[in-house]
Amino acid sequence: MGGIINPNETLTRCSISRSCSGLFSMDQYCLQADSSWNAYWLLLQVLSLIPLWHYLLLAAFILFSILYNFLELYFLQDLFSGFSGSPVLLSYNTSSSILNAVVSKCKILHGRYFATPWLCSPHLQTLFLNYFGRPPPLKYTKQLFSTADGETIALDWLSTSHVSGDVASEDESVPIVVVIPGLTSDSSSQYIKHLAYHTAKRGWKVVICNHRGFGGVSITSGFSYNAGWTEDIRAVVNYLHKEKSMAPLFVVGTSIGANILVKYLGEDGENIPVAGAVAVCSPWDLLIGDRYIRRRRVQKIYDKAIAFGLQDYAKLHQSHFSRNANWEGIEKSFTVRDFDDHATRVVAKYESVDTFYRRCSSSTYVQSVSVPLLCISALDDPICTTEAIPWDECKANKNIVLATVKHGGHLAFFEGITASHLWWVRAVNEFLGVLHSSNYMHVQEKVKTDF
16 A cells, blocks of 8 residues: 555654744744844943943033033034124114114114123023123112002112212203013012113113012002003103103013003003103013913923912912912912913903903004114023014004014023123113104103193
């Protein structure tokens, strides 16, 4: 039966064949694993021959790259450009008489901004201003001003005699610069002191119009200030115009104070006793600013820091906010929007936070500004984004000149090796000085009275 194939024998042979092939596959796998392990082991041996300091250098380079991008440093760019600085970009209406008669004579606005080399970041600039700042020493004279609704406003005065030590004769025609501080800022803030000192040093008078509850006074009414509250600056300016009618009045607003200033100028139009004004680092559109400050991780840090500052302000006036706002919500606020939802909009009686932001944004009032106005902003401002700047509206208004600089941070603009001066302070004083010596100061028309 040699020609007949046994099925059982065939199955056995197949099983043995499969087992053998399985053994061969296993052997091949083991050989591949051994070769891979040998390759890894050889790689580790090669890497172990590299000195440790090479790895430390690589780690330092990676860390530096991360920090360089996170802090938005521009030292290398400045180094490669020979620290040539950045030009001041001016946006204006081509038929603007303010540009031709005033701004054209301002050398600072037609020059370049040279940032302090070791503060080559918008965040370093902003943080250095808030925690160090290097303001010149000064001492204010405080005046308490009462508003129609029973609020007490602290007006802090500084004149030439305060900074020079000389007792000067009282000149009623000396210009007065009214300053509106930023959010949670007052006359003691570093940048406010820089502005007040250098303005007074040039022979002018300065008065800081502190927000409600700032400047060492309590909130004495049922209403606290907000980003769109213009009643206090209007009352103070009208008071100064009446009491010191011979003195030209100029107004400088910073950050939220700039938003209040532009809104005030737009609301009152021609009927305003302000000769000229400057808005520095304005947020312009509060709704866009709210979106921006909650967008990226680094901006969220600023958001929390400002929120904590607002909480500190609320704690100073706890009795007021406990009566008129949601105190439990204020204590749990971790963002500016949270605080505005539980405190600001409630006190001001706005339906929602977005409604408050829309109605209090100064960008919608730009077209109505009738006073010579210089607006200064840094394109790398980490708090007030350039997305909110009303470029077209500013260009459409013949009374407005917008000056933007590539670097500077928020209200910082430090210059010089020692970072002892703020570029924007020099620009503000030069602009107001040229405007004062020109024929283009705004003059409020006298209201005719029929008898």
